[in-house]
Amino acid sequence: MQGLPGSFPENPHARAPRLRGWLLLAPMLAWLALFVVAPAFVLLAYSFASRGALGAVEFGFSWDNYARVFDPIYLKILARSVGYAALTTVLCVLIGYPAAWFIARRPPVWRERLILLVMIPFWTSFLIRTYAWIAILKSEGLLNGLLQASGAVPRIFPEPLALLYTPTAVVIGLVYAYLPFMILPVYASAEKLDGSLVEAAHDLGAGPLRVFREVIVPLTWPGIAAGMLLVFMPALGMFAVTDLMGGARVSMIGNVIHNQFTKALNLPFGAALGVVFTLLFVLCYALLQWRGGRARPAAAPAASNS
Amino acid sequence: MKKLRHLILLGLAALCATTAFAAPKKKKGELNLFAWSEYVPQAVLDGFTEETGIKVNYETYASGEEMLAKLQAGGARYDLIQPPDYVAEAMIKNDLLVPIQREKLTNYGNLLPEYLGMPHDPEQRYTVPYMVGTVGIVVNTERVKDPVLGYADLFAEKHAGRIVVLDDGRELATAALYTLGKNLNDFSDENLAAVKPVLATWFKRVKLFDSDSPKTALLNGDVDLGLVWGGEAALLWKEDKKFQYVLPAEGAHMFVDLLGIPKRAKNVENAHLFIDYILRPEVSKLISDDFPYTNPNGAARKLLSADQLANPASYPKVDRKLDTFRDLGDAAAAKIDELITDLKNAR
Amino acid sequence: MTPEAAAAISASPRTGRRPRFSGIRFLDGALGVWTALVFAFLYLPIVVLVVYSFNTSRLNIVWESFTLRWYGELFDHTPLMRTFKNSLIIAAAATALSVVIGTAGAWLLHRYRYRWARGLQSLVCVPMVMPEIVMGVSLLVFFAVAGIELGHSTVIIAHTTFCFPFVLVAVQARLQGLDPSLEEAALDLGATPLRAFWLVIVPCLRPAILSGGLMAFTLSMDELIISLFTASPDARTLPMQVFGMAKVGLNPMINALSALFIVTTVAFVLFSEHLRRLANR
Numbered sequence: 001m002q003g004l005p006g007s008f009p010e011n012p013h014a015r016a017p018r019l020r021g022w023l024l025l026a027p028m029l030a031w032l033a034l035f036v037v038a039p040a041f042v043l044l045a046y047s048f049a050s051r052g053a054l055g056a057v058e059f060g061f062s063w064d065n066y067a068r069v070f071d072p073i074y075l076k077i078l079a080r081s082v083g084y085a086a087l088t089t090v091l092c093v094l095i096g097y098p099a100a101w102f103i104a105r106r107p108p109v110w111r112e113r114l115i116l117l118v119m120i121p122f123w124t125s126f127l128i129r130t131y132a133w134i135a136i137l138k139s140e141g142l143l144n145g146l147l148q149a150s151g152a153v154p155r156i157f158p159e160p161l162a163l164l165y166t167p168t169a170v171v172i173g174l175v176y177a178y179l180p181f182m183i184l185p186v187y188a189s190a191e192k193l194d195g196s197l198v199e200a201a202h203d204l205g206a207g208p209l210r211v212f213r214e215v216i217v218p219l220t221w222p223g224i225a226a227g228m229l230l231v232f233m234p235a236l237g238m239f240a241v242t243d244l245m246g247g248a249r250v251s252m253i254g255n256v257i258h259n260q261f262t263k264a265l266n267l268p269f270g271a272a273l274g275v276v277f278t279l280l281f282v283l284c285y286a287l288l289q290w291r292g293g294r295a296r297p298a299a300a301p302a303a304s305n306s
Numbered sequence: 307m308k309k310l311r312h313l314i315l316l317g318l319a320a321l322c323a324t325t326a327f328a329a330p331k332k333k334k335g336e337l338n339l340f341a342w343s344e345y346v347p348q349a350v351l352d353g354f355t356e357e358t359g360i361k362v363n364y365e366t367y368a369s370g371e372e373m374l375a376k377l378q379a380g381g382a383r384y385d386l387i388q389p390p391d392y393v394a395e396a397m398i399k400n401d402l403l404v405p406i407q408r409e410k411l412t413n414y415g416n417l418l419p420e421y422l423g424m425p426h427d428p429e430q431r432y433t434v435p436y437m438v439g440t441v442g443i444v445v446n447t448e449r450v451k452d453p454v455l456g457y458a459d460l461f462a463e464k465h466a467g468r469i470v471v472l473d474d475g476r477e478l479a480t481a482a483l484y485t486l487g488k489n490l491n492d493f494s495d496e497n498l499a500a501v502k503p504v505l506a507t508w509f510k511r512v513k514l515f516d517s518d519s520p521k522t523a524l525l526n527g528d529v530d531l532g533l534v535w536g537g538e539a540a541l542l543w544k545e546d547k548k549f550q551y552v553l554p555a556e557g558a559h560m561f562v563d564l565l566g567i568p569k570r571a572k573n574v575e576n577a578h579l580f581i582d583y584i585l586r587p588e589v590s591k592l593i594s595d596d597f598p599y600t601n602p603n604g605a606a607r608k609l610l611s612a613d614q615l616a617n618p619a620s621y622p623k624v625d626r627k628l629d630t631f632r633d634l635g636d637a638a639a640a641k642i643d644e645l646i647t648d649l650k651n652a653r
Numbered sequence: 654m655t656p657e658a659a660a661a662i663s664a665s666p667r668t669g670r671r672p673r674f675s676g677i678r679f680l681d682g683a684l685g686v687w688t689a690l691v692f693a694f695l696y697l698p699i700v701v702l703v704v705y706s707f708n709t710s711r712l713n714i715v716w717e718s719f720t721l722r723w724y725g726e727l728f729d730h731t732p733l734m735r736t737f738k739n740s741l742i743i744a745a746a747a748t749a750l751s752v753v754i755g756t757a758g759a760w761l762l763h764r765y766r767y768r769w770a771r772g773l774q775s776l777v778c779v780p781m782v783m784p785e786i787v788m789g790v791s792l793l794v795f796f797a798v799a800g801i802e803l804g805h806s807t808v809i810i811a812h813t814t815f816c817f818p819f820v821l822v823a824v825q826a827r828l829q830g831l832d833p834s835l836e837e838a839a840l841d842l843g844a845t846p847l848r849a850f851w852l853v854i855v856p857c858l859r860p861a862i863l864s865g866g867l868m869a870f871t872l873s874m875d876e877l878i879i880s881l882f883t884a885s886p887d888a889r890t891l892p893m894q895v896f897g898m899a900k901v902g903l904n905p906m907i908n909a910l911s912a913l914f915i916v917t918t919v920a921f922v923l924f925s926e927h928l929r930r931l932a933n934r
Contacts, residue, residue: 009763011763011764011828013833014763015766017765025761025762025767027754028817031814032777036776036779037776038795039788039791039792039795040791042791042794042798043787043790043794043795045798046794051640054374054378054397055371055374055375073647073648076651095694098684098687099684099687099688099692102681102684102685102687102688105681116926118692118695120915120918120919120922121696123875123914123915123918123921124699124911124915125875125911127877127895127896128895128899128907128911129702129911132698132701132702133698135701136701138528139527139528140526142701162467164528176695179694180695233782233784236784237784239786240878247513248514249512257786257787259647261379261882262367262375263369263371263375263475263643264647266643267375267379267794271790274786274787277784277787281782281783281784285782338885338886338887343900343901348730351731352731363735363889366897379793379794379797380796380797382885382886383802383803384886519900519901519902522901522902
């Protein structure tokens with residue numbers, strides 16, 4: 001059901017709102033209109049403006065900024081960001097799915113404790129945790145210290161591992177930052193899954209692989225889809241991890257947008273990138289909802305019986 | 307009923323909170339300082355607050371452009387900013403700074419005349435020098451045995467993957483201009499085209515771009531060489547003498563970071579008080595203790611220890627006249643930025 | 654966004670059945686080991702942070718000896734304390750606003766069949782999943798165009814905008830399990846719709862409101878990117894200060910700060926769990 005954010009829970013007892021209902025809803029509507037919709041339009045207006053003296057904005061109408069977005073160099077950055085975000089998503093599924101499944105299959109008390117344990121690290125500042133990774137990965141850091149102490153450095157690796165400021169470090173940072181966003185929704189789906197369905201499939205002679213592919217995956221798909229969205233989208237826009245752990249060498253789309261606003265003094269171009277980015281986001285969202293909608297009907301009748 | 311009351315209270319609290327902050331507050335005792343990261347010691351701010359009762363809000367940036375961007379985006383209002391010379395020049399041209407009322411600065415005379423009346427503000431009407439520095443090469447001599455004298459040695463093939471540089475397009479492009487023997491303030495299209503291949507080769511060998519604190523990676527041993535702010539190199543030297551500072555043979559420039567009051571400042575009076583406070587010798591010495599750049603305050607220099615004055619990165623022995631950055635105008639700045647973005651993403 | 658948000662998004666009624674099938678039981682051990690490794694990965698940086706917060710060395714490299722010095726310095730550090738106060742004010746105001754808007758919104762969307770309800774629901778969820786940088790930037794340009802000076806109010810507005818949907822979704826999940834006859838009974842007994850809402854519905858929703866509000870509070874306390882774009886110098890938040898300090902090198906004071914944060918949040922969580930259990934009893 002609530003696999004993806006934005007799916008609407010039906011209430012059969014709901015009634016027609018009439019004037020009063022609308023009036024009551026007005027404050028929230030006004031808030032959304034003022035602080036979500038209006039800023040989006042201002043951003044759109046900026047994206048057609050041009051850069052003035054010393055970073056000022058000269059309003060007007062030109063497609064120049066969009067033309068520049070589709071310059072090969074920015075397309076390349078976009079492609080690379082998608083690549084990194086996709087890799088992060090895949091790794092999060094591979095690492096997170098088994099753990100989420102395992103946790104969901106514990107007795108209720110343990111399940112709740114374990115899932116709480118997944119969430120606790122994320123109550124400390126995300127930045128601070130990233131810095132902790134720097135302390136671990138740097139060449140005179142914890143990891144290399146341990147390798148050295150175990151004697152592995154001279155034997156297995158000729159010299160200390162230079163992990164920090166490499167793409168590997170960026171991927172470690174991204175996976176670390178977003179893993180719980182995968183574990184939690186998958187867990188929520190897996191927890192709902194009725195074990196007897198899996199058992200029934202077994203009894204009907206399906207092998208473990210087939211059970212996994214044809215019963216477990218479709219039934220947990222809403223969780224996977226939600227997790228993918230929650231990992232992929234923010235990973236795409238991330239700039240702090242790439243700056244801090246990648247040594248600002250690897251640019252992702254988030255870095256470029258950030259740079260336009262903080263260094264290049266080109267707000268209109270940054271706005272255009274932001275608009276394209278938002279469209280990309282809407283596309284992913286629609287795609288996942290569509291895919292989720294398609295995967296669900298097969299499993300839904302069975303699941304709703306549970 | 308109790309719950310009802312709780313909710314109403316919560317709602318009221320929300321309302322109060324928003325209305326209280328929605329109304330623009332006219333606090334007299336505040337100073338919104340927008341300055342470089344790692345540049346103003348907390349002790350100086352605390353001392354100023356203690357003496358005057360003025361609360362200082364210190365926000366930081368890592369490049370002159372970042373400062374301008376935040377200022378130009380509107381919204382936030384700062385009372386005192388710390389632009390580098392070439393940014394100040396552009397700001398003066400575009401009428402973004404208010405004149406300094408020099409009669410309010412009783413300690414102005416402490417400044418050494420050689421740092422006054424420079425091309426960015428010839429009459430010294432809008433700015434007051436804060437700190438001066440150079441950009442040079444720092445070498446971990448324990449790990450790098452061959453002599454490193456200039457940019458060509460720094461970016462040599464054998465140093466690939468061991469270099470940190472400032473994440474600052476203008477600085478990097480300038481270094482490339484120097485190696486080609488060109489004028490550092492001439493970013494004509496022809497010169498830009500010429501520096502491109504040079505920078506492309508360099509960027510392949512750079513491990514890390516960092517303007518905030520390039521010394522960290524050097525201290526951590528992740529890199530062995532760097533193109534850094536002089537003050538950062540001075541701190542490294544203070545930590546360990548193995549870090550040697552070199553002014554590049556091909557050419558080096560000096561920067562002057564200034565204090566200026568932006569047009570929309572709310573607390574001009576407090577800004578003047580703060581500038582005057584900074585100009586006191588004993589306060590200026592505190593800054594030098596923490597961030598050992600070249601101190602333009604003559605009276606403060608007399609208070610520094612022999613060790614501080616001997617730091618080669620703070621007070622380099624200069625046998626030539628150092629250049630300074632000039633404002634390039636908007637078009638050239640945009641072109642440099644595009645060039646750097648291109649090159650960083652070329653791989 | 655934080656994981657509790659993710660949990661809220663996909664929150665669902667529990668069925669709580671245990672698997673009985675034996676076919677994949679042998680996998681359980683392997684999965685257990687895998688999960689343990691995942692937890693090790695999640696907790697490694699936290700452990701490092703806490704351990705180094707007691708280290709005398711300034712650089713997080715070698716263990717020198719035990720000290721509480723950083724904890725002491727923490728409380729004397731003016732900007733950290735000041736931004737912490739700002740963060741508390743902002744988070745409290747944003748939470749209060751989010752709770753009001755989110756609870757009312759969830760209830761209204763549940764009670765009435767609005768036209769375009771589906772679209773509205775999607776719109777509500779936009780701030781939850783929207784990339785922070787785009788949201789921060791769009792709010793900044795909006796405030797600039799609207800001539801609103803940045804200050805505490807702008808940060809509170811920005812934080813409320815991305816926090817209240819979390820309250821709304823949490824309350825919505827709870828509403829689904831609500832017996833529709835509850836309100837009808839109250840109305841039949843002569844209560845006005847407003848009184849019925851206050852006296853019958855709100856108490857039922859309290860656990861969801863609490864957990865939603867808690868989520869809003871923690872989200873607001875941890876937010877960095879949107880704050881970077883919407884805060885004025887005197888409304889800087891703690892994460893902004895930490896970011897500024899951490900950018901210039903690892904600082905044991907920040908380690909101490911995060912260790913304190915972990916302890917507080919764990920206490921917070923345990924307390925809210927306790928509340929939840931009391932409420933469910």
